[in-house]
Amino acid sequence: xxxxxxxxxxGPTVVSETPSASRPDAxxxxxxxxxPAGLMAAEVAxxxxxxxxxxxxxxxxxxxxxxxxKGGLNLTHAEGADAFVARYGARRGExxxxxxxxxxxxxxxxxxxxxxxxxxxxxxxxxxMDLKAAPLLRSWVRRLRASGVGFHMQHRWLxxxxxxxxxxxxxxxxxxxxxxxxxxxLGGGSWPVLGSDAAWVPLLSERGVAIAPLLxxxxxxxxxxxxxxxxxxxxxxxxxVVVEWTDAEGHAVRQQGEFVVTATGVEGSLIYALSAQLRDxxxxxxxxxxxxxxxxxxxxHRLTLDLAKPRGSRTLSEHWRRHAGIEGVKAGLLYEVLxxxxxxxxxxxxxxxxxxxxxxxxxxxxxxxxxxxxxxRMEALDDDLxxxxxxxxxxxxxxxxxxxxTGGYLLTACLASGRIAGTAAAQAPITRTTRN
Ligand SMILES: Cc1cc2nc3c(=O)[nH]c(=O)nc-3n(C[C@H](O)[C@H](O)[C@H](O)COP(=O)(O)OP(=O)(O)OC[C@H]3O[C@@H](n4cnc5c(N)ncnc54)[C@H](O)[C@@H]3O)c2cc1C
Numbered sequence: 001x002x003x004x005x006x007x008x009x010x011g012p013t014v015v016s017e018t019p020s021a022s023r024p025d026a027x028x029x030x031x032x033x034x035x036p037a038g039l040m041a042a043e044v045a046x047x048x049x050x051x052x053x054x055x056x057x058x059x060x061x062x063x064x065x066x067x068x069x070k071g072g073l074n075l076t077h078a079e080g081a082d083a084f085v086a087r088y089g090a091r092r093g094e095x096x097x098x099x100x101x102x103x104x105x106x107x108x109x110x111x112x113x114x115x116x117x118x119x120x121x122x123x124x125x126x127x128x129m130d131l132k133a134a135p136l137l138r139s140w141v142r143r144l145r146a147s148g149v150g151f152h153m154q155h156r157w158l159x160x161x162x163x164x165x166x167x168x169x170x171x172x173x174x175x176x177x178x179x180x181x182x183x184x185x186l187g188g189g190s191w192p193v194l195g196s197d198a199a200w201v202p203l204l205s206e207r208g209v210a211i212a213p214l215l216x217x218x219x220x221x222x223x224x225x226x227x228x229x230x231x232x233x234x235x236x237x238x239x240x241v242v243v244e245w246t247d248a249e250g251h252a253v254r255q256q257g258e259f260v261v262t263a264t265g266v267e268g269s270l271i272y273a274l275s276a277q278l279r280d281x282x283x284x285x286x287x288x289x290x291x292x293x294x295x296x297x298x299x300x301h302r303l304t305l306d307l308a309k310p311r312g313s314r315t316l317s318e319h320w321r322r323h324a325g326i327e328g329v330k331a332g333l334l335y336e337v338l339x340x341x342x343x344x345x346x347x348x349x350x351x352x353x354x355x356x357x358x359x360x361x362x363x364x365x366x367x368x369x370x371x372x373x374x375x376x377r378m379e380a381l382d383d384d385l386x387x388x389x390x391x392x393x394x395x396x397x398x399x400x401x402x403x404x405x406t407g408g409y410l411l412t413a414c415l416a417s418g419r420i421a422g423t424a425a426a427q428a429p430i431t432r433t434t435r436n
Pocket of ligand 1: 032033034035036037038055056057058061062063064065067068069072073074075076155156157158185186187188190191194195196197198199200369370371396397398399407408409410411412414
């Protein structure tokens, strides 16, 4: 009855029986959601002696975690604790408490315990030595199964029955499960094909749980390129480039990095890093403008002099390439943004290369985002991450109302919150809300 990475999980008619060696008085903990937060909750609840059964709507656990490993699994970050916690912005107070119990060093130690050594990359990001998620996930699920955690895959949670049993639908039909406590670790709403489709939102809100609207985080933005520009340059990276953005109070942010031109706008690490502020500015003002320095490190005056050199019979593009090193997508941006009559003017072109304005119209949809902002409001939870109005029901991971940039901060907070919720769920008093 146990699922595994890549295994198909429960058959259609089988009802759960797990080889757990729990004490007779052990809490029966149902963990719903087999992403990093749920797996971690299951691990600590089982270690605390609970009988733990884990349910997930997909055929195998940790699908998003596996995809996260595709471009190199960024597990956590090696920067100092204060800088680390500041990444959680308005939620740094709450998330900081979780990280005090399970922070970056603990994540690395935990990975080592699963046979996966980590290294610190040049940017301070921490990765497994082989960069992959699959060996870590395989080893983790194997250890969980060996410890007695029961896996019930292809079980979609539908909410509660009248008698407070948990309702699931699986390939064989509907199934009702009785548990003493529940950990919900259902993820946000990004990349729903990987399992987290946010279908839990109405299930909790109809029970009066306060939920901040789910929004895209670490997302791309639409600009509305001309068809000519999109056809020629979609998929092309811009690097190195500096993005500058000024908030409504006049505070400017400047950051160097890289991003990619898409068919409709921009996406990639540098855009993601600013995406929360850009998203909120668009929500407040209808649109927002960023400025690009396409030639970081080059001085405007020198650039103007270079561009003012005689062009002779060369094309404009060839002239820019020779004297300013501007070609490909960067040249395409000049043609896209500058009025035609300014393209010959070295002063205007140099100024545009140092501060090219791009109007961002809207964030890309949540389904495409790397992560989700919004979720169960912290005010609805106690320090153990139990929903105050639903005693015995705990929450963890990305379904909570916090956000962070990429850099390992997402997984670290998911793992840390899973530990808090799982530990508390294994010890919580039994209540009528969760036991029939
Ligand atoms: C492309 C990509 C790359 C990423 N790279 C990184 C990275 O390198 N570093 C980093 O820190 N973060 C990264 N992230 C983000 C990170 O993967 C997530 O923050 C993390 O997986 C969230 O963990 P979670 O356990 O809260 O939710 P999830 O991993 O989303 O897991 C939720 C689980 O709940 C299950 N579920 C949902 N609803 C139901 C239901 N009704 N019934 C039963 N089961 C249900 C889902 O099937 C899923 O298995 C990346 C994300 C993406 C999309």
